[in-house]
Amino acid sequence: MVLLWLLLPWAGAAQAAEIGGRVKVTAPFIELHTGPGAGYPIFYVVDRDHWMTIEERRTDWFRVTTEAGKDGWVSLEQIERTVDADGEPTRFKRMTLADFTGRRWEMGALYGVLDDVDLISVYGGYAITRNLSLELWLQQALGKFSHSYLVDLGLVHQMFPEWRVSPFFGIGGGVIHTRTSASLVESSDTTDETLHVGAGVRAYLTRRFMLRAEYKEYVVLTSRNENEEIEKWQLGVAFFF
Amino acid sequence: MAARRRLLLLIRVLCLAAAWSCAGPVLAEQPPAPRPDEEPVIEPDVAQSHARLAKIDTEDFELGAFAGLLSIEDFGTNAVYGARAAYHVTELLFLEGTYGYSKAGDTLYETLTPGVRLLSSQDREYTYYDIALGINVLPGESYFGSGWAFTNALYLTGGIGGTSFAGDDYFTTSFGVGYRLLFNDWLALHVDARDHIFKRDLFGENKTTNNLEFSGGLTVFF
Numbered sequence: 198m199v200l201l202w203l204l205l206p207w208a209g210a211a212q213a214a215e216i217g218g219r220v221k222v223t224a225p226f227i228e229l230h231t232g233p234g235a236g237y238p239i240f241y242v243v244d245r246d247h248w249m250t251i252e253e254r255r256t257d258w259f260r261v262t263t264e265a266g267k268d269g270w271v272s273l274e275q276i277e278r279t280v281d282a283d284g285e286p287t288r289f290k291r292m293t294l295a296d297f298t299g300r301r302w303e304m305g306a307l308y309g310v311l312d313d314v315d316l317i318s319v320y321g322g323y324a325i326t327r328n329l330s331l332e333l334w335l336q337q338a339l340g341k342f343s344h345s346y347l348v349d350l351g352l353v354h355q356m357f358p359e360w361r362v363s364p365f366f367g368i369g370g371g372v373i374h375t376r377t378s379a380s381l382v383e384s385s386d387t388t389d390e391t392l393h394v395g396a397g398v399r400a401y402l403t404r405r406f407m408l409r410a411e412y413k414e415y416v417v418l419t420s421r422n423e424n425e426e427i428e429k430w431q432l433g434v435a436f437f438f
Numbered sequence: 439m440a441a442r443r444r445l446l447l448l449i450r451v452l453c454l455a456a457a458w459s460c461a462g463p464v465l466a467e468q469p470p471a472p473r474p475d476e477e478p479v480i481e482p483d484v485a486q487s488h489a490r491l492a493k494i495d496t497e498d499f500e501l502g503a504f505a506g507l508l509s510i511e512d513f514g515t516n517a518v519y520g521a522r523a524a525y526h527v528t529e530l531l532f533l534e535g536t537y538g539y540s541k542a543g544d545t546l547y548e549t550l551t552p553g554v555r556l557l558s559s560q561d562r563e564y565t566y567y568d569i570a571l572g573i574n575v576l577p578g579e580s581y582f583g584s585g586w587a588f589t590n591a592l593y594l595t596g597g598i599g600g601t602s603f604a605g606d607d608y609f610t611t612s613f614g615v616g617y618r619l620l621f622n623d624w625l626a627l628h629v630d631a632r633d634h635i636f637k638r639d640l641f642g643e644n645k646t647t648n649n650l651e652f653s654g655g656l657t658v659f660f
Contacts, residue, residue, distance in 0.1 A: 218494070232589035232620075234529035236577035253623060254496045255659070256529050260623055289494070306533070306569045308598050315609035317569065317598055337600055339609035341639075378606055406527045434571065436527065 220287050221248050224278035229269025233258035241267045251276065254289070256404070297401040297437065298359045300324060305409055305435025311347075312427050314340035320435075327358045332367070345375040349393060365411075366396040373417055390418045395429075405436040497624065497659040500524040500532075504628065506653025510564055510603070512641075514543035518651055522628075524572070532572045534595060538651070540564040542603070556641075561605045566634060568612050570597025580619060590619045601636050601649075608636040614651075624659045 222243050229241040233255040241263070243249055249261045257273040279287045301324050309316040315338065322332040334349040351369025374388045397411025410432045417425040501523050508518035520538030527533060542562040548554055576592040593616050601610045614632030621627065634649040 231579050231587070232577055232591075234574065234577050234591075236529075236574075237579070237589060251494050254494045254498075256498060256526050258529060259494065315598075317600060317609070319569070337607070339600055339607050341637075341644075344607045404527060406531075434533065436525065436533070 218281060218287075219248055219250050220276075220279035220281055221246060222279050223286075224275065227271055227275045227278065229261070229263070229267060229271060230258075231269060233260070233270045235272070237270065241269055243267075249279075251287075257291075259289075292404045294359075294361055294401055296405075297361075297407065298327065300437035303330075303407075303435050303437040305407075305433055307409060307411075307431040307433025307435075309429055309431030309433075311336075311338045311345070311429045314338045314343075314345075316429065316431070318431060318433070322353070328356070329354050332369075334371070341378070343375055343377045345373055347371060347373045347391070349391070351393065351395075355399070362398060362400045364396070364398045366394070367413075368392075368394050373415075387419075389420070392416045392418070397431075399435070405438070407435050407437065409433055409435050498526045500526065500626070500657045500659050502626075502628070502655050502657025504538075504630070504653045504655025506630075506651060506655075508538070508540045508564070508649060508651045510540065510542045510649050511647035512545050513562075514545075516540050516543050516564075518653060520653070520655075522655065522657065524657070530574050532574070532593075534568075534570045534572050534597070536566075536568040536570070536597075536599075538566050538568075557604055561603075564601070564603045566599055566601040566610060568597045568599035568610070568634070570595040570599075570612060570614075572616075574618075588619050588621060590617065592617055595632070599634075601634065604638070604640050606638070608638055610634050610636040626657045626659065628655045628657060629653075630655070 222245050224245065226242040226244050228239045229243065230237040231240050243263050247264060249263045252260045252262060254260075258270045259273070259276045260268065260270050261276075262268050273289060273291070277287055277289065281287060302322070303324075304321045305319070307318045307320075309318060316336055317339070318334055318336040320332055320334040322330045324330040330353050332349075332351050332353055334347070334351070336347040336349070338345040338347065349369050349371035351367045351371075353365050353367035355363050355365035357363055370390065370392045372388060373391050374386070376386050377384045393413045393415045395411055395413035397409065400408040402408060412431075413429040415427040415429065417427060419425055501521075503519070503521050505517070505519050507515050509515040518538050518540040520536060522534060522536045524532050524534040542557070542564055545556060548556055572593045572595040574591045574593045578590055580588045580590050582588065595612070595614045595616065597612045599610050599612065601608045612632055612634050614630055616628055616630040616632075619627045630651070630653050632651045632653075634651065635646060636649075637644060637646050639645070
């Protein structure tokens, strides 16, 4: 539940306050689809010099209403072949590699293994500079005999932020809470501090989307005489704002 | 004799060196190159285009609730309630987070043997979360009468998550198929079928369980 609701505060960030704008078609014609996708059929065309109003955006599709009262969806490529009331071309924000490089916030979900145990992670990161970002990780490891919650706070440094496939390394610390399975006779709860180092790679895919793969090595500062070392491998998806 | 010649050579080298060092500043005192701002400037005769980024309400997020039936393996079919949030990355791909709650019924053994309870009431609570990647396939339109048309899409999902049940947590994978029908530009109806798969060894035997869920719900785009 906690993991899911973490997603929600980010939702507001994508909402733009201003709505709409009347635009005039400069292309010979513009196609209106019934839904936001190339797979939805074209049901109407708006001719050159006709006006329409842009109502909303969903991914790279725009819902418009025409003067004739038609309501349909136009692709990003076609909506940019219009001008506004001042005769200036309509342009929309396209997410590119430059936005990936200059991102501020990112969040994602990854699957991994923590010493052969299945691990699910969500994380949020904030870029302090183009190279350095601060990350908070919430993770659940679900093993046959025990399950753990891990919270990590770390600093991640990427050497080449402008690369499409950008390697990074990081250090940090956190806590691990482990509970042995209820089916075992002696069940126990332990909470220990951890330190970690790691390395990985982010790969920009499209729009706000990226792949992320990484390796982390943890040292668990146990109350016993010996510290424990754990390895983590992960692969997942993330998006940025 | 040889010593004198060597002295003369040394004097000649010293004089050359002195001349070279004096010539240095002379060479540097050449008239400076004309500064760029003194050169004639040709004004470009190009009309400037003030392309502005239009601000349009983006509606890539979807949030809603659902209710349905969950068949918990060995524990009968029970009501399930939950919430879902999705982010639409492209027209094809979306990321979805789901949280669901159900309460397991009795096993066949408990039904046939009055008085026997294998799990406490608290341990029968079944909650799960699922983080899934979805892909929209088969987009289309549905018609209601002659005056109404609604866009829709069939989608496939695959995800990972955790399930809490019988006092334990299990790593869970999920696979599903769903149908999304948009009543207008912001309200959508979902009908989903999903299989939650996890291994548990509740009755001494480690088995893979398939927990089938069938649900319907409403979401809003924002």
